[in-house]
Amino acid sequence: MAGGDEGSLVPREVPGSYGMPFVSAIRDRLDFYYFQGQDKYFESRVERYGSTVVRINVPPGPFMARDPRVVAVLDAKSFPVLFDVDKVEKKNLFTGTYMPSTSLTGGFRVCSYLDPSEPTHAKVKQLLFSLLASRKDAFIPAFRSHFSSLLATVESQLVLGGKANFNTLNDATSFEFIGDAYFGVLPSASDLGTTGPAKAAKWLIFQLHPLVTLGLPMILEEPLLHTVHLPPILVSGDYKALYKYFNAAATKALDTAEGLGLNRDEACHNLLFATVFNSYGGLKVLLPGILARIAGAGEKFHQKLVAEIRAAVADAGGKVTVEALEKMELTKSAVWEALRLDPPVKFQYGRAKADMNIESHDAVFAVKKGEMLFGYQPCATRDPRVFGPTAREFVGDRFVGEEGRKLLQYVYWSNGRETESPSVDNKQCPGKNLVVLVGRLLVVELFLRYDTFTADVGVDLLGTKVEFTGVTKATSGPDSAV
Template identity: 55%
Template sequence: MALATLSAHPHRPIKASISERAATSPAFSSPSHLPMRKIPGDYGLPLIGPIQDRFSYFYTQGRDDFFRSRVKLHKSTVFRVNVPPGPFIAPDPRVIALLDAASFPVLFDTSLVEKRDLFTGTFAPSPALTGGYRVLSYLDPAEPLHAPLKKLLFFLLSSRRQAVIPEFRRTFTALFDSLDAALAADGKADFGGANDRACFDFLCRAFFDRDPAQTPLGLDGPKLIVKWVLVQLGPLLTVGLPSFIEDLLLHSFRLPPALVKKDYDRLAEFFKEAAAPVLDEAESMGISRDEAVHNILFATCFNGFGGMKILFPGILKWLGRAGGTVHGRLAEEVREAVAGIGGGEVTMRAIEAMPLVKSVVYEALRMEPPVPLQYGRAKRDMVVESHDAAYEVRAGELLFGYQPFATKDPRVFERAEEFVADRFVGERGEELLKYVVWSNGPETEAATMGNKQCAGKDFVVLVARLLVVELFLRYDSLDIEVGTSALGSSVKLTSLKRATF
């Protein structure tokens, strides 16, 4: 573990991590009296340094070891480093890395950091990939369109909230039927492809009352989205090609938007028709229908579908590894709550009576957050504090957080590297939720029009819990094989033991 080089105090409360420099003071100071330390690390030679770091990050070390080795080298969880993609794609790959739970929260404070064009980090994909618009994820809250666009997403999420549970059950019942058939025929079932189909169908049915298979889009939605996402995120991904070929193709130059223009246009046409009531609401807010279409498409396909594509296999991975005892406890909890509180139905009241289900979802989000990299540019001179020291940050410097290190900080979490199914059960568990920050903010705080926390934060947690509920209503246990893919884990099911009642 990268932070194991620091002495562990699991129950030590985290201090406020940020303080502004006093306006009248000529020097930085730490209000908590931690020792001031110069930020260690450097960026190496121009061009050469960023490319060397990029190869280490992707190939010779891999992302976790890349950061772990530098924590050990600098004896600090705050240091200077280059992050991909680097030259020719990113104008400036230099960042200050924040790799612990004390320093990481500065990235959420939009009074101190700017979030403009930092959704994907040191570079922003071409607006040609999003209809010519800078969509909500790339806007800073200070920009005029941020609040109305986020309000529009809140409207989208709430307008058909009653459809979420029934449409999820309908869609994922069909998914598990297909997995059962594949297991019976082949002895294995690939969760990824079936999940992609189910996630897109569910989102379209739940929010737009449309079955995409009954439209000109047909069954093509998921593959069109994946191609479009890969063109946007290619500079940050590795897809398994030989290193020098992959680095040249993906990390040295941007892939041209023309590669997916026809695919994107098909998606846009679908949403122009399917989202008509939401577009009417957008016009009443002063947002043009065209700009609204591209924001709804991005929220549904990139944020929603993309998030579920990564999160759901991750949940199955961690559940599969948790073992039969955890499976038995989950099955008992789910079935008792549905039979008793739900009267045989899956209801919100029944779901809220499943603390272990909620805990395993939060633990999966802690172990493997769907969006692991976060960024913010300092608006002013400030002091950033880790657990052990305070560091001067100058206005304009780019701050970078690697979330899996912050959410596996042993100063906060006991057995930080382990998946502990009941970690968030009970009073102590509830207290730890403020350190679960997958949504670009603490789980204990709400998304608002004035912050950058995920508009769909509560929706994501709900559907993740629904996945666990459906799984253990239907099965007693599961066995899996796990691999990797460009976007998260690749999961194959090798057994699903049917529940007997």
């Protein structure tokens, strides 16, 4: 895997160039969004400078960014420096070189923007751990109820039109599922009605617009999305409606927050952010990504999943339980493989707390205190020095068995290694285990219901677009194909 004895190497200067002030950053931004795309943008710089640790500009660049200049770590060995909070500071770096207005979060810097050294970080993260623990028995039944209904709708749409857009159905279903699972209160039964997903998506875009493209002509997108911040006042009504739901639905969690020494209002804004941005925003990307990879794996792989899933559920008396899920080694591997290839959050950041050395597979690089470090996760988690010639391919059983499990330390989607656990002292996703659980539940729900399925896969605003084109129901036979 790693090459050479890094301990004997002399630290060298990080290669690369930021180019001309202002002009080069804009040119690089155009490469990133339009001329090359994200993957090619980083891969081309690695090739140009012959190094996986390079100096580059990252979006959004001039006007919006504090400073677009970063040291990028683009391999599996250098990337984990971003997890080490003894070496890097995480204050106000959740979205990187820019930070959305706190007007979008009730005037508070929410947990994602706090460094673990800040006292409020531990209190909010403990609140999130407490919420997840208190609702652990609700997740499986809530998911099965909501996503069983989603798949029933898929079947109806296939009969009527031959296709069913999973993303659209998932947006509505995931929002309901999260409210039900976290708080036991359906958003649709509140004053939000059915408007919750649209309000949430609009609020998300106001924070993420510097890092996305809507597929519009460059001449429109550049000034609209990537040059100045969209005014928070345009989404304030949507945010107030969301806050009203959380303030009413999360009463027990807010009581817990006060017991932890948190201001109730600040706690509610944090719960809203964690639920809508982290959880809901994550499921908007995660579930279509998993579905797309499973669809592309083909019918033979589906048959293996069917056999494993149905046998484990049968052994559990026909119930989907945590114990049954733990027996589904191939199912877990498939979800981890999808997360490896398509991490829901691709960018991670940290600011060097002191002069340090960063090791890649082949060299050691000197970084100065205060420099911004940036990681593009797909480069790290598709590293051929770790995952071999199939690094860019979906290999569903990659993490099966003892040797396969050794590779889990290189799965980084949660802002930490898959083999490590989130705590109040680090920045790893507090819902890490829940995310993997939900991914597995999607696969289980599919293959308890279907022997196989087909889908068209494309590009969506935040990730992957999936349209079902056919399903074969588990009661196999000529009349079961939809």
